[in-house]
Amino acid sequence: MQDSRPLLPDPARRLGAWCAVMLLFAGVVWVVIRLCAEFRTAVVPVLLALLGTALLGPLHRRLVKAGVQRSVAAGLTCVAVVAVVGGAVYIVVAALIDTGDEIVASLRDAAQGIADHFGAAGTSLDDVAANARDLLTKFGGTAASGVISGVSVVGETIAMAVLALLLVFFFLRDADKAAGTLRALAPRGTADALVAMARRAYQAVEGFMRGTTLIALIDALCITVGLLVLDVRGAVGLGALVFVGAYIPYLGAFISGALSVLVALADRGFVIALWALGVVLAVQVLEGHVLQPAIQSRTVQMHPAVVMVAITAGASVAGILGMLLAVPLTAAGFGVLHELRTRYKSGAPASDS
Numbered sequence: 001m002q003d004s005r006p007l008l009p010d011p012a013r014r015l016g017a018w019c020a021v022m023l024l025f026a027g028v029v030w031v032v033i034r035l036c037a038e039f040r041t042a043v044v045p046v047l048l049a050l051l052g053t054a055l056l057g058p059l060h061r062r063l064v065k066a067g068v069q070r071s072v073a074a075g076l077t078c079v080a081v082v083a084v085v086g087g088a089v090y091i092v093v094a095a096l097i098d099t100g101d102e103i104v105a106s107l108r109d110a111a112q113g114i115a116d117h118f119g120a121a122g123t124s125l126d127d128v129a130a131n132a133r134d135l136l137t138k139f140g141g142t143a144a145s146g147v148i149s150g151v152s153v154v155g156e157t158i159a160m161a162v163l164a165l166l167l168v169f170f171f172l173r174d175a176d177k178a179a180g181t182l183r184a185l186a187p188r189g190t191a192d193a194l195v196a197m198a199r200r201a202y203q204a205v206e207g208f209m210r211g212t213t214l215i216a217l218i219d220a221l222c223i224t225v226g227l228l229v230l231d232v233r234g235a236v237g238l239g240a241l242v243f244v245g246a247y248i249p250y251l252g253a254f255i256s257g258a259l260s261v262l263v264a265l266a267d268r269g270f271v272i273a274l275w276a277l278g279v280v281l282a283v284q285v286l287e288g289h290v291l292q293p294a295i296q297s298r299t300v301q302m303h304p305a306v307v308m309v310a311i312t313a314g315a316s317v318a319g320i321l322g323m324l325l326a327v328p329l330t331a332a333g334f335g336v337l338h339e340l341r342t343r344y345k346s347g348a349p350a351s352d353s
Contacts, residue, residue, distance in 0.1 A: 033317060040318075045160045047325055049167030053175070054206035054328075055213060056081055060172045074172040078165060193343065197336045204335035205328045215291050216246030219253070219283050223260060226279035230272050232264045248323050249307050253284060302327075302334060 008016070036043045056077050063073035182198060183191040224239030232238075238260045245252030257280040264276035302310075307327055314326025 037318075041156060041160055042163075044321065045164040045167055047329075048160075048164040049171055050202075051205065051209055051325075051328060052081065052164065052168040053171040054202065055209040056168065056172065057175070057206060058210070060175075070173050070176070074169050077172055078169050081168070082165070196343075197339045200335040200339040201332035202335075204331040208328050208331045211292070212247055212249075215287055216243045218291060219243070219246055219287060222283045222286070223257075223279060226283075227260060227264070227276065230264060230268065230275055230279070232260075232272065232276060233267045234263055238263060248311060249327055250304060251308070251311055251323075253287075257284070302330065306330065 059080070060073050060077045063076060064070055068076070179195050179199075182195055186194045220239045220243035223242050224235055227235035227238060238256070241259065242253070242256040245256040260280055261273055261277045265273035307330070310326040310330040311323050314322030314324075314329075316322070318325070
């Protein structure tokens with residue numbers, strides 16, 4: 001008589017099934033990442049354009065409500081963003097150029113002071129500085145020998161920026177047609193779910209971009225004013241670094257705050273450095289307990305551990321650009337998961353209004 005019992009017990013078969021699903025998912029993710037890396041000149045502008053559209057969408061909608069034609073409103077919005085971004089970049093670059101030498105000199109003085117106080121550790125710091133100089137020298141020689149490659153990278157960056165700006169224009173102009181296009185492309189019976197998930201993901205990214213920009217501006221202004229009151233060199237440049245670093249949650253604030261304290265330590269001494277540390281901590285407390293709950297209360301809330309893992313994964317995949325894109329993409333993913341969970345619990349399609 002043939003034995004009809006399975007070769008493996010039920011828990012083992014379930015574990016094998018889950019392992020197969022995880023391997024399949026990991027394989028699909030790896031293929032997607034490789035394809036994005038191969039077509040980065042097209043993928044990166046699309047992602048940047050989506051972030052820009054999420055940030056500029058409210059302005060465009062207000063212009064349309066005011067009676068401005070959609071194409072004209074999209075063009076005015078793009079002109080406004082070019083003016084604002086160009087002006088902000090000019091201010092940041094000018095501040096860093098004017099105060100960059102002071103910041104570097106202050107950091108060098110701080111490192112020397114730490115080396116003098118810690119004795120044997122000073123040798124290690126000197127070795128690190130020497131190795132850093134050698135590395136920069138080698139990098140400079142490599143860069144000088146690869147001028148053509150550098151020009152190519154600059155040209156590629158400019159081309160991607162222009163493409164992203166054009167995509168922002170088209171995304172803003174045709175935003176009202178996005179749902180209809182997605183419904184037309186969706187398989188039968190899945191249109192409502194896909195539209196709802198896309199809308200929830202876009203709302204998460206939109207809330208993240210608007211909230212992060214406002215929080216970054218407030219943080220930069222508060223820290224800049226505090227450093228100016230303390231008469232710390234390079235206060236404007238440090239404030240600019242705080243604004244840029246705010247787009248990388250937790251890690252960017254930690255690095256920019258640490259730089260501010262070190263510059264204050266080298267420039268004004270230990271007491272002023274403590275005051276600078278107090279300013280940085282006060283701003284971080286204000287951000288964590290007042291600004292984020294008030295400004296980002298309607299966005300997808302993510303645990304700090306998830307944010308840190310996302311930033312690390314983004315850095316390993318695409319460097320600084322990956323760190324900047326990791327959190328909004330993760331927010332979009334959480335938005336989709338939230339929509340799926342809502343539909344699964346209710347047992348009926350959620351409202352698309």
